[in-house]
Amino acid sequence: MFDLIIAGGTVIDGTGKPGFRADVGVNGKTISAVGDLTGVPARRVIDAAGLTISPGFIDTHVHTDAALLTEPQHPSGIRMGVTTEILGQDGLSYAPLSPENYAEYSRYMSGLCGTPPPDLDMSTITAFRSHYHGKCAVNTVALIPHSAVRIESAGFHDVPLRGKTLDKAKGLVREGMQQGAAGFAIGLGFFPSAWADTKELIEIAKVVGEEGGVFVGQHRFFHFERAFGGGGSPEFLEVGRRSGAKVHLAHYFPRQFGAGGAGPAAAGIEIGSTVESFVKDIDEAKAEGVDITLDAYPYPSGSTMPACRLPGWAVEGGVDEIIRRLTDKKERARIMAYLNERHGDSLGDHVFTYVASGKNRWMEGMAWPDVARERGESVAEMICNVMAEEDLNCGLLVSPPKSTRLWRQTEAGVMELLKRPDYTVGSDAIPVGGMCHPRAFGAFPRVLGRLRRRHGARLEDLIYHMTQLPAERFGLKRRGVVKKGAYADLAVFDADRIDDLATYEDPKVHPEGIPFVTVNGQVAVDQYRCTGVLAGEAVP
Numbered sequence: 349m350f351d352l353i354i355a356g357g358t359v360i361d362g363t364g365k366p367g368f369r370a371d372v373g374v375n376g377k378t379i380s381a382v383g384d385l386t387g388v389p390a391r392r393v394i395d396a397a398g399l400t401i402s403p404g405f406i407d408t409h410v411h412t413d414a415a416l417l418t419e420p421q422h423p424s425g426i427r428m429g430v431t432t433e434i435l436g437q438d439g440l441s442y443a444p445l446s447p448e449n450y451a452e453y454s455r456y457m458s459g460l461c462g463t464p465p466p467d468l469d470m471s472t473i474t475a476f477r478s479h480y481h482g483k484c485a486v487n488t489v490a491l492i493p494h495s496a497v498r499i500e501s502a503g504f505h506d507v508p509l510r511g512k513t514l515d516k517a518k519g520l521v522r523e524g525m526q527q528g529a530a531g532f533a534i535g536l537g538f539f540p541s542a543w544a545d546t547k548e549l550i551e552i553a554k555v556v557g558e559e560g561g562v563f564v565g566q567h568r569f570f571h572f573e574r575a576f577g578g579g580g581s582p583e584f585l586e587v588g589r590r591s592g593a594k595v596h597l598a599h600y601f602p603r604q605f606g607a608g609g610a611g612p613a614a615a616g617i618e619i620g621s622t623v624e625s626f627v628k629d630i631d632e633a634k635a636e637g638v639d640i641t642l643d644a645y646p647y648p649s650g651s652t653m654p655a656c657r658l659p660g661w662a663v664e665g666g667v668d669e670i671i672r673r674l675t676d677k678k679e680r681a682r683i684m685a686y687l688n689e690r691h692g693d694s695l696g697d698h699v700f701t702y703v704a705s706g707k708n709r710w711m712e713g714m715a716w717p718d719v720a721r722e723r724g725e726s727v728a729e730m731i732c733n734v735m736a737e738e739d740l741n742c743g744l745l746v747s748p749p750k751s752t753r754l755w756r757q758t759e760a761g762v763m764e765l766l767k768r769p770d771y772t773v774g775s776d777a778i779p780v781g782g783m784c785h786p787r788a789f790g791a792f793p794r795v796l797g798r799l800r801r802r803h804g805a806r807l808e809d810l811i812y813h814m815t816q817l818p819a820e821r822f823g824l825k826r827r828g829v830v831k832k833g834a835y836a837d838l839a840v841f842d843a844d845r846i847d848d849l850a851t852y853e854d855p856k857v858h859p860e861g862i863p864f865v866t867v868n869g870q871v872a873v874d875q876y877r878c879t880g881v882l883a884g885e886a887v888p
């Protein structure tokens with residue numbers, strides 16, 4: 349007797365080996381049989397004839413730390429077949445933070461993560477994990493966010509971590525690792541993290557390495573002079589080389605488009621570079637023994653918060669100071685001059701995804717020049733004023749390129765990278781606001797559907813990069829495979845029909861072709877409907 353049998357599907361087990369016809373039997377949280385279960389009784393049978401049964405997908409890069417707390421059903425992720433999400437990305441998360449710092453930092457990050465419930469205990473990684481365990485639809489993995497560690501150690505200030513402040517930071521990282529984090533994350537496109545120099549990163553990474561974790565990061569957009577090798581991949585490779593920690597470089601792929609002046613070009617990545625030249629230094633470092641993996645998402649432009657377009661001197665001191673500068677005539681003029689100089693015309697490529705207040709919500713989905721015109725302001729003036737009016741609580745995406753050929757080049761690059769042994773898929777989902785980036789609703793089915801077909805990729809290989817590879821990398825035991833004894837995190841989909849339907853102009857549309865998803869043996873998506881079951885656990 350089984351609790352659940354998913355019958356008659358093609359099992360693609362996550363290891364990369366060819367799919368095979370089998371039934372999958374589930375008891376409790378785990379898979380208890382894979383094979384011919386004809387005639388075996390079960391409390392529920394899902395007919396998977398003509399469908400593929402694979403491990404649920406592991407999203408190695410998401411920004412759902414707040415969204416999972418406010419909308420735990422998490423339809424955007426679970427409907428894509430994602431059953432595990434790795435939080436804390438780019439160092440943007442909530443623990444370990446004191447109550448005061450949690451309130452302050454939530455406010456700073458609201459344009460990217462949305463607003464988490466106030467008054468949660470975020471003082472430790474243990475407390476953080478408890479807010480998700482058994483309380484949301486997907487499994488969650490915690491990474492210790494550099495920003496939180498830095499705020500607790502030295503405040504929201506442009507100071508290097510050295511001596512006592514560095515010791516404090518290292519202590520918090522060690523404690524977090526011992527409380528079940530899978531690693532540590534930093535985003536060098538965001539303050540306070542971008543105030544760090546490479547030396548600080550190496551010292552912290554040594555602790556991460558000693559504790560067996562992964563040092564996850566986004567390459568640098570600010571203070572290139574503080575970085576080994578001028579930032580970009582060389583800085584991360586040096587961290588791996590000098591610390592011995594496993595390194596994972598986030599959303600690292602050649603975008604053919606400048607992404608608003610703060611994209612790859614600003615990070616020292618040559619636009620239009622081939623995949624081969626793009627990963628040349630990665631392969632050289634690997635040959636020396638640096639242990640590195642990476643991730644990518646299949647879209648040509650990104651999404652973030654306007655506050656991360658501001659330079660360090662404008663955000664020094666935290667949110668009240670930022671708002672004061674944005675509203676002070678002289679300081680605002682200085683910020684506007686910086687925005688025009690650093691980002692220039694590319695500010696015109698920005699679109700509001702999300703604006704918190706009712707009075708400004710009409711801006712969602714509008715390009716910044718149109719909003720500015722409507723308000724009778726310059727673009728730089730408008731964005732300063734809107735950030736101040738919204739208390740930073742607004743988000744942006746960068747318009748995709750007008751030439752489809754450029755889209756296709758980015759997509760071809762991502763599919764090429766997914767043939768390598770070291771690439772996973774990270775959606776970079778920010779499911780916040782009325783006009784969010786479509787990657788939150790489409791990244792996984794986009795790769796498995798239209799891009800797989802267009803590029804003739806092998807389904808088993810792509811599944812491996814979305815399941816067993818990330819599970820092994822982040823130490824998620826008994827996840828990412830379909831076999832007896834593994835947790836029953838499963839995606840059941842129609843390989844011929846699976847596709848993303850979310851677009852930049854209509855982003856909040858669920859994909860097609862994924863009728864069933866289970867998490868820890870519980871049916872989370874049933875005939876394309878979210879069931880309300882919140883069976884996700886804090887793992888590993």
Ligand SMILES: [Zn+2]
Binds near residue numbers: 411599776
């Ligand atoms: Zn990100």
